[in-house]
Amino acid sequence: MGATTILRDVDVSVAPGEAVGLFGANGAGKTTLLRILATLLTPSAGDGTILGAPVTGSARYDVRPQISLIGHVPALYPELTLRENLQFAARIGGQTDQRVDEVLATVGLADAADRRGAACSYGMQRRAEFARELMRAPRLLLLDEPHTALDAAAVELVGHITAGVVKRGGAVVVVSHDRTRVAPMVDRTLEIAGGTVQ
Amino acid sequence: MSSLSTQMAAVTRRDLERERRTGEVLWITIPFGAIALILVPMAVGADVPLLRQIGPGLYWVVVMLFGVLIAVRRTSMETPAQRDLLALLGIDPAAVFGGRAMASGLMLLVFELIVGAVAVLFYDIDLSGWPWLLLVLPLAAAGLAALGTIAGSIATNATVGPALIPLIVAPLAVPLLLAASEIVEGLRTDTGILRWLLLMVIVDLVLCIAGVVTARPLQETQ
Numbered sequence: 001m002g003a004t005t006i007l008r009d010v011d012v013s014v015a016p017g018e019a020v021g022l023f024g025a026n027g028a029g030k031t032t033l034l035r036i037l038a039t040l041l042t043p044s045a046g047d048g049t050i051l052g053a054p055v056t057g058s059a060r061y062d063v064r065p066q067i068s069l070i071g072h073v074p075a076l077y078p079e080l081t082l083r084e085n086l087q088f089a090a091r092i093g094g095q096t097d098q099r100v101d102e103v104l105a106t107v108g109l110a111d112a113a114d115r116r117g118a119a120c121s122y123g124m125q126r127r128a129e130f131a132r133e134l135m136r137a138p139r140l141l142l143l144d145e146p147h148t149a150l151d152a153a154a155v156e157l158v159g160h161i162t163a164g165v166v167k168r169g170g171a172v173v174v175v176s177h178d179r180t181r182v183a184p185m186v187d188r189t190l191e192i193a194g195g196t197v198q
Numbered sequence: 199m200s201s202l203s204t205q206m207a208a209v210t211r212r213d214l215e216r217e218r219r220t221g222e223v224l225w226i227t228i229p230f231g232a233i234a235l236i237l238v239p240m241a242v243g244a245d246v247p248l249l250r251q252i253g254p255g256l257y258w259v260v261v262m263l264f265g266v267l268i269a270v271r272r273t274s275m276e277t278p279a280q281r282d283l284l285a286l287l288g289i290d291p292a293a294v295f296g297g298r299a300m301a302s303g304l305m306l307l308v309f310e311l312i313v314g315a316v317a318v319l320f321y322d323i324d325l326s327g328w329p330w331l332l333l334v335l336p337l338a339a340a341g342l343a344a345l346g347t348i349a350g351s352i353a354t355n356a357t358v359g360p361a362l363i364p365l366i367v368a369p370l371a372v373p374l375l376l377a378a379s380e381i382v383e384g385l386r387t388d389t390g391i392l393r394w395l396l397l398m399v400i401v402d403l404v405l406c407i408a409g410v411v412t413a414r415p416l417q418e419t420q
Contacts, residue, residue, distance in 0.1 A: 040282055042418075061414075065199060065288030075283035077212065079219040084212075091208040092287045094200045116219070136287075 006032045007043070007195045016139075019162055019172035021182045024192035030175040031071070033192065034142050037173060038069040051139055065093065068138035072145060074125040078118035082109055082128045085117060089132050103131040107157055122149045130154075130161055139170040146174060147181050159185050202296075205289045209297025213272055214304065223268055223305045231264040231309060232316045239320050246322055253321025254382040261310055261378075262342060262371050268309065269302035269346020270363060274353040281354070281417070291413035295347055299409060303336075303343035310335045327385030334381050337398040341374045344405035351416040373401045 007029045014020050024030050035041040039050055039060040051066055053059040076085045086100040104113050107127045117125060126149060133141065146158045162172050162185050176182045183189065191198045200208070217223055238256055239249055276284075284294055314335070317323055325331075349363045377394040384391035 038282070038286065040285060061288075064286050067286055069282060069286060071279055071282070073277065073279040075277075075279035077216060077280065079216045080212070084215065088208055088212050089283075089287055092200055092205055092289055094204075 003044075005195060007036075010046070010195075010197050012190065012197050014171045014173060016169045016171055017166055018188075019166050019174065019186040021179075021186035021189040022173060022175045022192060022197075023177070023179060023182075023189060028192045029195045030192055031144055033197075034069065034071075034144055034173065034175050037140070038067050038142050039064055040069070065136075066139040067142065068133040068136055068140070069142045070126070070129050070133060070144065070146060072148070074117070074122070074129055076117040076125055076128060079116060081114050081116050082120065082124075082131075083113040085128060086132050086135065090135065093136055095135055099135055103135045104128070106134060107131040108153065123151060123154060126150060127154055127157070130157060134161055134164075137168070138165065139168075141165045141170060141172045143172070143174045143176075145176055145178075147176065147178050155181060199288055202290055202293050205293035206297040206300065209289070209294055210300040210304075213298060213301030217272075217301070217305060222271070223309065227264055227268055228309055228312050231260050231313045234260050234264070235313060235316050236320055249321045250323065253317055253323045255379050256321070257314065257317040257323070258338075258375050258378045258382075260313060261306075261338065262375050264313075265306045265309060265339070265342040266346040266349065266367050266371060268305050269299070269343045270350040270353060270367075272302050272305075273298055273347050273350025276354065285417060291417040292410045294417070295351075295409045295413040298350075299340075299343045299347040299406070302346060303339045306339035306343055307336060310339060323382075324386045326388075330381065330385055330391065333395070334378055334398070337395070337402055338374055338378050341398065341402040341405055342371065344402065344409050345370050345374075348405070348409050348412060348416075351412070355416065355419050370401075370405070373397055377401070 010033065012033070022030055022033065032041065036043055036055060037050060039053070039055065042056055048055045050060060051063040053063045077088070080088070082104065083100060086104065087097055090097065090100050101110070101113065104110055107130055109124065109127055109131060112120060112124060117128070120128070141162065143158070143162070147155050150158065162174070165172050172186070174182050174186060235256060238252075242248060318325065345367060349366050352366060353363055377397040380394045381391045384394065
């Protein structure tokens with residue numbers, strides 16, 4: 001089995017307090033780049049830093065709690081309620097159950113807090129993920145197609161959360177096909193094609 | 199960030215809560231384990247001396263096979279998105295290993311007790327020196343839970359895959375199986391069991407250390 005090069009000659013920098021949109025066709029390497037930025041993938045060549053930590057060193061493990069990645073598939077435990085899902089993250093991050101209820105209310109899920117993840121619509125699951133990241137208050141927020149399956153109110157919520165991260169001096173990278181919705185959220189846009197950012 | 203023990207407790211609690219909701223161990227694994235034990239007396243007939251002789255060994259084989267499955271399943275059922283979340287929450291991989299193994303160990307203990315009752319009932323097992331079992335059963339559960347958790351992490355590894363699980367589990371579970379069987383036999387015949395207990399403790403420690411040491415590399419290669 002030969003190796004496939006997904007990204008090459010990528011040179012990207014995102015400054016604190018900046019939101020960047022990343023567009024490209026299917027298979028262009030957007031999600032791969034996002035996972036490298038999340039420190040979940042190690043590039044086979046090259047170097048760089050994420051929140052000051054080298055992307056290839058063990059120091060990247062230390063910055064992970066400051067990074068949020070919301071991908072295509074909700075990272076929820078379907079057997080647990082939305083509240084329990086958030087409580088799990090809260091316990092790890094040293095936050096209170098009261099904070100969990102606050103963020104669930106903020107995203108409009110107060111009434112659904114005791115509903116199991118599996119019994120929630122995709123849109124509600126995504127809202128719950130946004131609630132969790134609101135609670136975690138990351139310095140680097142990475143969003144992969146954040147508007148998928150969201151209603152108008154939730155789309156507004158995404159903008160609100162993104163703006164909050166930027167306002168705190170954090171950075172945001174949004175991968176999307178939906179230029180119309182992403183453009184107002186970001187300071188600049190990048191295009192990825194053939195594995196290279198243009 | 200929370201302490202290692204808090205992280206471990208959170209993972210244990212999460213896994214136990216998930217089990218409480220799905221009832222996978224209680225309603226699927228335990229009945230199948232019990233059925234496996236019940237089928238043998240049906241196959242060999244009502245030969246009580248024979249059943250009494252083979253009962254303890256069969257019990258431990260069932261515990262090993264079904265027990266490791268419990269731990270493997272708990273680890274390998276996580277989706278890539280859930281694994282990403284664990285990494286980004288900043289949970290120490292050693293705490294993830296410890297928490298999962300703890301939850302699996304508790305489920306295994308319940309499995310051992312219920313299936314053990316079935317074994318006593320159908321095989322007329324001699325329970326001489328039964329208080330020692332209060333030590334042996336948790337030791338076996340802990341070892342199999344640690345082993346299954348490591349094997350489950352390997353199973354989710356994209357490169358290696360689940361094909362290696364039997365190769366990893368079988369040889370490493372043998373010392374536990376052997377020691378547990380010898381202890382039950384030793385209690386029945388009133389011969390020394392301490393060396394076998396020591397073997398179980400050593401195997402448990404080795405597996406726990408291996409789980410902690412390999413937790414990070416296994417997480418990063420998933």
